Amino acid sequence: MRAVKPKRLDDSPLAEKREQILQGAIQVFLNHGYAGTSMDRVAAAAGVSKQTIYSHFQDKEGLFTALVERVTIHRLQRELGMQDLHGEPEELLYQLATVFLHKLSNPEYLNLFRVLIAESARFPELAQLYSRTVIHRGRQMLSAYFRAHPELKITDPEAAAHIFSGSLVSFLLAQEILYGKQVSPLEGERVIKQLVALIVQRSDSS
Amino acid sequence: MRAVKPKRLDDSPLAEKREQILQGAIQVFLNHGYAGTSMDRVAAAAGVSKQTIYSHFQDKEGLFTALVERVTIHRLQRELGMQDLHGEPEELLYQLATVFLHKLSNPEYLNLFRVLIAESARFPELAQLYSRTVIHRGRQMLSAYFRAHPELKITDPEAAAHIFSGSLVSFLLAQEILYGKQVSPLEGERVIKQLVALIVQRSDSS
DNA sequence: AACTCATCATACTGGACAGTCTAGTTTGAT
DNA sequence: ATCAAACTAGACTGTCCAGTATGATGAGTT
Structure with a gap:
């Protein structure tokens, strides 16, 4: 029943x-x-x-659109509705970057990303959907954290949030999608550590 | 004859x-x-x-391959064979990022980038060509500069070089290719300033 | 003049594929 | 048991397109 x-x-x-x-x-x-x-x-x-x-x-386009919406929304709920970002900056940023990189390494996620970019000219609404839900929200969350931690002395939290996640996204783009892994290997771990260092160690001054 | x-x-x-x-x-x-x-x-x-x-x-694939090689090599010579990266870090990094962002904003370049990503699964050799010539060399140049400036206290020059260029590439990806510009505007200038600040201001400490 | 080579315009072939149609089958509510 | 909605299998249509074939033009060479 x-x-x-x-x-x-x-x-x-x-x-x-x-x-x-x-x-x-x-x-x-x-x-x-x-x-x-x-x-x-x-x-x-x-x-x-x-x-x-x-x-x-309705047709192939309709199916594709529904598919991207389905996957995007699903991801959003699972991956961004997780923590509320609190804790000691160095440790938290390190953990965050590690989890982020690990989740995005999932082939299905990389494939979605590739297809979205590939079809962004034909389906601009889908690209915007992704921008609005995933990228924008992620940036908002992270910049809110930066704002809540003035000891990091970040003058432009949004820009810093972009740098943080953008570095990791472009890392996957270069290493996985463009096969840079086989050309000039670079450990994700190294990028994460350097990234956290750039953000955190500035607070040592003053 | x-x-x-x-x-x-x-x-x-x-x-x-x-x-x-x-x-x-x-x-x-x-x-x-x-x-x-x-x-x-x-x-x-x-x-x-x-x-x-x-x-x-030979056929459509052959034409496409020749095209990508042609454009990639051309670009490489024009855009990377430029300066040898010397000068005061803050000023130089700012200039470098500005020029980099400006050149990559060229629609033809963005389109090449999109097509390369779109077809990276079908033409992995082309993606690798790009990784080898453009990405790898750019990273090498920049990391050499970081290494030559120990006052920046960068522990991992390659990782830092990736963060620097990766932030800018992902910026274009998010704002231009995925139309984030119309969703959450973010000035390239802000990203550049924050990026330079993250790298340079750390040398104030100690 | 005769020959060759690159080119042009256009027609053709064969295969892939989006979307439709038909006819028959399953399912589940009443 | 009956009926309607959802489903299945597979044939079919029309279009697009990669790649080939044909036959003609024109330029340079011998």
Whole structure:
């Protein structure tokens, strides 16, 4: 029984099929990109007939859009709704960077990132969705922390927040996505330590 | 006969055609991506018949590869063979970051970057070419400068070099490519100032 | 003049694929 | 048991496009 009638959107059989399709679509789109993905392949990966996809989503663009929204929102809740950033700066920043780098190393996340960049010209709304939800919020949280710690003597918390997360994102971009790992290896650990040092050690002066 | 009159590869009529094709290809590939580019369109943009393209390049992949090599090498020579990084740290780093950010803001450069990332899975050699020539060398130059300035007290010059350039690259990525500009504006100037402050002000201590 | 080579314009071939259609099957509520 | 909605399998259409083929033009060489 289903609570008399008001079927919840998130466990009705319809929503289950929709989710099943999205799961298949995630596999294919994130591994082969938008152009490299055929609807037949999505259907096969989702274990669903092609017609069913078209009864749940308007077309390929609609499916892709829904997919990115789905993954982005999911990530947001899981990864940013975690801690509220308190603690001794050196230790906290180190932990934060480590967790951040580790989570973003997940292939599915890297693939989402690559596809978002690849299709940012064709789907600017999706790129903006990502900017608004993930990047902007992350920056806000981190800059709030910097503001709450005047002993760090950070004059521009937003800019500093960008530098912090941007260094880590571009690290993954260079090392993983552009295969820099095989050209000039650089340990993530080293970047994190240097980054924390740049931010924390300035408070030694004065 | 061909060695009798040693036509220079770079100004013979053949090479001119090749260059003409590449110029057309740059326009189309960098603006529409690999999949979004048809050979007919390249031919039209280059003002050349399709057959001519196929007599200069093996196929679409070959043309794309040649294009990326061409642009990457060109860029490298123009943008990295510039200064040798000497001068007072605060002023020099500020200037360097400003020039760097300004040059990378060029749409053609951003498009190359986007396409490289988009196709990094399909063309890993090209991504590595970029890593090897541009990223790696840039990092080497900058870390050499840090090493030559012990008063900056940088314990890990390579990591610091990555943080410096990575912050700026990810800034463009977030603000321009992912349209963050329209979501949460952040002046490049602010990032540069904060970045320089993080690196330089530490030398006040001790 | 005869030959060669690069080029051009255009037509063609074959394959991939988005999206539709048809016809038959399952499921679940009443 | 009946009915409608959701689903499946697979054929089909129209389009796009990489790559090839054809046949003609023009320039330089011998």
